[in-house]
Amino acid sequence: MNGAGRDPVGGDDGVAMLQHLGARMTDWREDFAQLQLPVRAHLMNRQGLPHGGVYATLLDSAMGFAGCFDNDPARPRLALTLTLTVNYLAQPRGTVLIAEAWRTGGGRRSFFADGRVVDEIGTSVASGSGVFRYRGDA
Amino acid sequence: MNGAGRDPVGGDDGVAMLQHLGARMTDWREDFAQLQLPVRAHLMNRQGLPHGGVYATLLDSAMGFAGCFDNDPARPRLALTLTLTVNYLAQPRGTVLIAEAWRTGGGRRSFFADGRVVDEIGTSVASGSGVFRYRGDA
């Protein structure tokens, strides 16, 4: 992993839901995060395509992390999602989904982020935006 | 289960993602669907709350089913999500999440739906809306 070499997704204090789906963080920097998820049978809807909730989960996570990067694992920044919108652009090809997100605005109390999911050949298969509120007094 | 007694979520031709999370359909009628999901450890974010993607998955599924009810299992109606918006209203209490959704408009080619997630004591913890496109010539 790039970024600070930290992995807030894995481990006992990580994100259980992402571990349950099989996702892992592959980049994390100031205002940016990237997650990857191998496409496997347990992610599918009844049409044999990744469930819409899979893209939503990846985008919600990547956007949330994009606004919460910091260098001190002992004092993690945490955020709550206020709202999330996902647009489903195309059906994916290949064996992996890559979610990338950017913090696009906000301040001490809340932030905005945009994100997208691309498939293995680089096609944007979903895009999204969200508004998040920092936890605590931040 | 109420409705027509059919369960499009369970079984080998069901919705793998919902099975993977532990959700099941508990009602399905014309223009309405209800899903239930026990709150368990694998659904959590790093704050110990259900991940935002859990609500999105439930709402996407319930809204999609709300527009696809029919009485002929041999010819299922299927829909693709075009867009999904989820608002995160409150933190849930209790041991189960209940997602309900209603078809609110549309025609032969696409439909609109609204949905909400309530917790065990009846509080609305998330709401959402979506636009869906019917598959095939429908």
Next chain:
Amino acid sequence: MNGAGRDPVGGDDGVAMLQHLGARMTDWREDFAQLQLPVRAHLMNRQGLPHGGVYATLLDSAMGFAGCFDNDPARPRLALTLTLTVNYLAQPRGTVLIAEAWRTGGGRRSFFADGRVVDEIGTSVASGSGVFRYRGDA
């Protein structure tokens, strides 16, 4: 007008954009607001239908007011829209659009609202949701 008999839309210190479109407030209570807008030529798109921005303006306003009712005109509560989603359900009939909105959650710092626009014969022609942040220390 019902509610407290106050009209925060009209007058010199009102909402210039709503006045410019021709809208007026027709109800305002705790957690609820209603606006009405006569359908006139200046609201149309190039297809002769009310512009999508008209519904968005009405919903944004009605939802914002729904979270800002108070009884003291000398100390108005004000809110900023963080995000707004509008679903366009149907084409309107008749000569007036009626927007209604409800505060659905939140706390001291931000709130959620849902809204809808109905036409003269009572059909829901648009629905929406939004997240808003109170101004100042509220």
Next chain:
Amino acid sequence: MNGAGRDPVGGDDGVAMLQHLGARMTDWREDFAQLQLPVRAHLMNRQGLPHGGVYATLLDSAMGFAGCFDNDPARPRLALTLTLTVNYLAQPRGTVLIAEAWRTGGGRRSFFADGRVVDEIGTSVASGSGVFRYRGDA
């Protein structure tokens, strides 16, 4: 104006709502559209800022046009908005709002678009996305 030199906003068969606000099209190409709107008193909310509906109107229009460019004025492509999401990132400075939008996906029947509004000094003050349906048999 760049693009094909056509102006589908102005004139008797243009977009009355945009004319009423004072907006004009400043670029139109395949999969892209740009509108500009001088900031004037009639656009304001009761806080003296451009009303949220102003950004929504600009984004809805620019995104709709981005998916409807063609070279034959006698046979305009038209689209209906299915859904629109707007994020309000910052307060604008200067005397003009510039809305830009890109078609990001879709096919013959519907399309997706993203857009943003920047102020006079280039700050992104709003972003948005939408799903649109082509009119007629398109």
